[in-house]
Structure formats: C-alpha cells, structure tokens
Amino acid sequence: MMQFEKDLVGAVTVWYNPIPAFMENIRSYSAYVGCLIIVDNSSANNKELFDQIESTNKIYIWNAENMGIGKAFNQGLLTLIEKGYKYTFTFDQDSSFEKTEIENMLKAAENLDWGDVGILSPIHLQQKSIPVYNPGEFTPVTCVMASGNLLNLAIAQKAGFFNEQLFIDHVDNEYCLRLHKRGYKVLMANAFLTHQLGSYKNIYFFGKSIGGFISHSPQRLYYFVRNSLYILNNYFFLDIKYSLTEVASLFKRFAKLFFEDDTKKRLKLYFRGIRDSKKLD
Numbered sequence: 001m002m003q004f005e006k007d008l009v010g011a012v013t014v015w016y017n018p019i020p021a022f023m024e025n026i027r028s029y030s031a032y033v034g035c036l037i038i039v040d041n042s043s044a045n046n047k048e049l050f051d052q053i054e055s056t057n058k059i060y061i062w063n064a065e066n067m068g069i070g071k072a073f074n075q076g077l078l079t080l081i082e083k084g085y086k087y088t089f090t091f092d093q094d095s096s097f098e099k100t101e102i103e104n105m106l107k108a109a110e111n112l113d114w115g116d117v118g119i120l121s122p123i124h125l126q127q128k129s130i131p132v133y134n135p136g137e138f139t140p141v142t143c144v145m146a147s148g149n150l151l152n153l154a155i156a157q158k159a160g161f162f163n164e165q166l167f168i169d170h171v172d173n174e175y176c177l178r179l180h181k182r183g184y185k186v187l188m189a190n191a192f193l194t195h196q197l198g199s200y201k202n203i204y205f206f207g208k209s210i211g212g213f214i215s216h217s218p219q220r221l222y223y224f225v226r227n228s229l230y231i232l233n234n235y236f237f238l239d240i241k242y243s244l245t246e247v248a249s250l251f252k253r254f255a256k257l258f259f260e261d262d263t264k265k266r267l268k269l270y271f272r273g274i275r276d277s278k279k280l281d
Contacts, residue, residue, distance in 0.1 A: 004087070004106045006034040009150075011089040012076025014069055015040040018093050023052060025096035029089065030055045032102050037061065037079055039072040068167035073146070077161060081153055088151050095147040095195045097122070108189035109150055112138065118159060118179040119186045120150040122193040139188040142180070142242045146172035148193035155184055165280055169220060170227035177235040177242075215256075218266050224253065225273030230280045 011033040013026060018040075030036050036058045040046055043065055050060045061075055073090055080088050087109070097105070101122065109120055121144035149172075159182050163174050176186045216224070228246055236243045257266045 004109050006032070007084075008086045009033050009088065009106075010035040010037065010076075010080040010083075010085040011091060012037045012039060012073055012080070013091040013093060014072040014076075015042060015046060015093050016066060017042050017044070018046055018049060020049065020052075022093045023049070025091075025094065026053055028096040028098075029091070029102045030058075032106065033089065035059065035080060035083060035085065037076040039063065039075050041066040041068070041072055068164060068171075069146070070162035070164040070166055070168075070171040073171075074161045074164060077151070077153065077156060081157065086153055088153060090146050090149050090151060092147040092195065095193055097148070098125075098192050098194055101191045101193065104191035105148075105150060105189055108138070108191060112187070114152055116155075116184050117187055118152050118155040118184040119144060119176065121145075121186065121188045122148040122191040123188060124148070124193050124195045137190050141176075141186055141188050142239050143173040143176040144186060144188065145195065146175075147195050155179070158182070159184060166227045166230065167223055169223040170231055174227070174231055174235075177231065177238055181235065181238055215260065218262060218269050221253065221257075221266055222269040222273045222276075225250065225270050226277045226280070229274060229277035233277070 009032070011029060013036070015022075015038055026036070030053060034057060036053065036055045038050055038053070038058070039061045040050075041063050045062055045064075047060055047062070050058070059079060061072075061079070063072065063075075069092075076090075077088060105120070105122055112120060120138075121141065124145055124147075159175075159179055162171050163178075166174060179186055228250055232243055232246055254270060257263050257270065260266055
C-alpha cells in the first residue's frame with residue numbers, strides 16, 4: 001500500500017467560458033491536490049475568476065481559443081510531469097465530487113497496485129451506483145469518461161497522451177482503448193462524481209411526454225460521429241462488445257435527429273462526420 005501524499009497528486013481542469021458557479025466544483029477537490037492547473041480554452045481571459053480559487057499552488061494556462069480537450073489535458077499533464085508529480089486528476093469544468101468522495105478515491109488509490117493501472121475512475125452519477133463504499137473493491141472497465149479520473153503519469157508517458165486531433169468527444173475513450181491495447185488496466189473505484197452531460201430533451205406524443213434523451217449541440221454531434229467511426233476503424237476487434245455498443249449508439253444518434261429542432265443542420269453534420277472520419281490519422 002502506498003501513501004498518496006499531496007506532492008504526488010495534481011489536478012488538471014479544463015475551462016471553456018466558465019461561470020462563477022463552477023468555482024464550487026473546484027472547491028470539492030482543490031484542497032486534496034498538490035498543484036491545481038486550470039487550462040482555459042476560452043477566447044476571453046478568465047484570470048480574475050482563476051484568482052478566486054483558494055489554492056496555494058495553482059497555475060493558469062490561457063489558450064485564447066478552443067484548442068480541444070485533448071490538447072488542454074496534455075498541456076496540464078506535461079506541466080505536472082515537469083514538476084515531478086506522479087498522478088493527476090482530470091476534470092471538466094462542470095464536475096464535482098460529492099461530500100468526501102475524493103477522499104474515497106484517494107483511499108482506493110492507496111489500496112491499489114499501480115504497476116499496470118493507467119486510470120482509476122470514479123462512478124459518474126449518470127451510471128449505475130454502488131451504495132456501499134469499500135476501498136478494496138475495483139471494477140475493470142473498458143472505457144470511462146475523463147472527468148474525475150486519476151491518471152498514472154508514468155504510464156501516460158509510455159502509452160502516449162490524449163489524442164489531440166479528436167478535439168472533443170471520444171478523447172477519453174480512445175485513450176482508454178489505447179491503454180488496453182498496450183496491456184494496461186482501466187479500473188473503476190467505489191467513489192462518486194457528479195457530472196453534467198448536456199441538456200435533457202423530452203419527446204412528446206399527442207402532447208404527452210413519452211421519454212427523452214440527452215441533447216448536445218450540432219457541432220458536438222459532428223465530433224461524436226467522426227470520432228466514433230475513428231474508434232471503430234482503429235479498435236474494433238480489441239473489444240467487440242464495446243464496438244457493437246458504439247455502432248448501436250451511432251444508429252441511436254441518427255434516430256434522435258428527427259426529434260431535434262434543427263434536424264436538417266444536424267443531418268448535414270452527421271454525414272460530414274462520416275466523411276471526415278476518413279481524414280483522421
């Protein structure tokens with residue numbers, strides 16, 4: 001068992017047009033890391049908001065444009081490696097740990113043999129929940145969302161960092177699949193993270209709601225389709241079950257287009273994503 005001291009663990013949070021309310025998310029984990037790095041993909045400088053963060057060791061990197069989440073995470077990872085950190089959390093701006101869940105994450109990390117573990121993930125509250133916390137219990141998984149993950153930086157240097165050409169969507173999945181391909185593990189711990197996934201859109205039939213789905217912007221749809229096909233082209237036989245789920249998701253996304261307000265625009269972007277997937281390396 002190893003002790004996870006603060007000087008071993010950093011955190012990288014990616015901002016894009018942040019609002020003051022997001023500061024509460026940062027407070028849920030900032031006191032538990034030795035260095036907090038904010039990488040800001042906004043066109044506007046948010047240094048004044050950054051200065052409100054209560055942390056004795058924090059770094060602000062302003063990109064002045066949206067360079068994608070992969071690029072932003074990599075900037076933070078490389079900075080922490082230069083400073084000697086061994087592990088780092090990765091966060092979206094709209095994610096937070098409930099109560100003492102980050103302590104549960106760190107307890108789990110201490111009970112883990114990190115030799116071949118690339119990622120230790122929390123349970124995102126949109127996924128199934130485990131009611132009782134047990135720091136010795138880990139679940140092997142194929143892919144996890146990036147936010148709230150604890151990354152092994154030594155393995156990141158061996159397996160390669162996030163794929164920057166994907167920009168957004170499936171950046172986390174591609175990294176997980178690459179870890180598996182190179183013989184490393186992705187595990188989920190009994191700790192919970194709150195994460196917001198787009199806006200919920202209801203489906204109505206004769207004035208009655210019959211269900212709904214998470215709706216993203218048309219541009220996000222483009223990246224989802226393009227990057228999903230990139231994943232399938234490069235990792236299909238690595239995990240057939242996951243790949244079939246990805247195929248099903250593409251069909252579901254297509255069906256959902258006809259319940260969106262801007263169907264025509266989304267259809268164009270859907271097929272553009274198919275076309276552009278062939279241009280990725």
